[in-house]
Amino acid sequence: FLSGTTRPVRILKYVQRCANSGDVLSVISAIDAYCSKVEWAMNVGDEKGAILDAVVLETRPRYVLELGTYCGYSTLRIAHLLAPGARLITLEMNPHYAQVAIEMFRHAGLDAQVELLVGSSSALIPQLRKKLDIEKFDLVFIDHWKVSYLPDTKLLEECGLLKAGSVLLADNVTCPGAPDYLQYVRNSPRYQSQYFPARLEYLQVEDGVEKSVFLG
Ligand SMILES: Nc1ncnc2c1ncn2[C@@H]1O[C@H](Cn2cc(CNC(=O)c3cc([N+](=O)[O-])cc(O)c3O)nn2)[C@@H](O)[C@H]1O
Numbered sequence: 754f755l756s757g758t759t760r761p762v763r764i765l766k767y768v769q770r771c772a773n774s775g776d777v778l779s780v781i782s783a784i785d786a787y788c789s790k791v792e793w794a795m796n797v798g799d800e801k802g803a804i805l806d807a808v809v810l811e812t813r814p815r816y817v818l819e820l821g822t823y824c825g826y827s828t829l830r831i832a833h834l835l836a837p838g839a840r841l842i843t844l845e846m847n848p849h850y851a852q853v854a855i856e857m858f859r860h861a862g863l864d865a866q867v868e869l870l871v872g873s874s875s876a877l878i879p880q881l882r883k884k885l886d887i888e889k890f891d892l893v894f895i896d897h898w899k900v901s902y903l904p905d906t907k908l909l910e911e912c913g914l915l916k917a918g919s920v921l922l923a924d925n926v927t928c929p930g931a932p933d934y935l936q937y938v939r940n941s942p943r944y945q946s947q948y949f950p951a952r953l954e955y956l957q958v959e960d961g962v963e964k965s966v967f968l969g
């Protein structure tokens with residue numbers, strides 16, 4: 754009866770049926786259960802998600818930016834760990850996926866904690882300071898089109914949205930891979946970069962995330 758829907762809609766319907774509303778951890782595990790048992794989806798998943806959690810806890814960010822919301826899985830993992838008063842901005846260019854993510858945040862009871870902007874990262878990043886009155890981001894989670902990782906990182910630098918100590922965490926640097934981005938953050942004197950190997954979400958394939966601290 755869900756034929757003709759999109760994968761994010763099928764994930765959302767499963768969450769609305771099976772996860773306790775207002776319980777973000779049950780929403781996260783419901784998404785992982787569905788995507789490991791029913792159909793694969795490109796959420797960061799629980800193994801790489803645990804690395805994301807650790808980086809959020811270690812950074813204790815006040816201003817967080819996410820590139821590529823999709824179903825909102827990683828948005829929820831981050832939002833769950835933020836201190837009161839922190840702000841989480843997530844950018845999603847597909848309005849249909851954005852709507853699914855907003856419903857996902859509502860089910861988790863975190864829709865007031867997340868600011869979702871619909872549009873492409875390259876169009877939105879230059880507007881963030883004016884639009885949101887945010888000077889710098891303490892943490893950026895990068896999980897959108899792999900060819901956009903590097904140009905968007907350079908755009909964040911050019912727009913003055915990074916400060917010494919800002920942390921970039923990039924998903925999929927091994928699979929599907931973001932070779933130009935990796936080369937940049939690993940060779941630029943402006944970044945201190947570290948690789949965390951982990952399996953690709955829900956599969957036995959090798960992937961990894963790259964944590965890069967901007968040095969100013
Ligand atoms: N420049 C952009 N600005 C805003 N949103 C964007 C942009 N590019 C893609 N998106 C959005 O990201 C979401 C998710 N997304 C991510 C990707 C790229 N990610 C992958 O292709 C991917 C692929 C695999 N994989 O193939 O195994 C595993 C992963 O973890 C991945 O993130 N494509 N869409 C989608 O909703 C899309 O609208």
Ligand SMILES: [Mg+2]
Pocket residue numbers: 795796797896924925
């Ligand atoms: Mg990813």
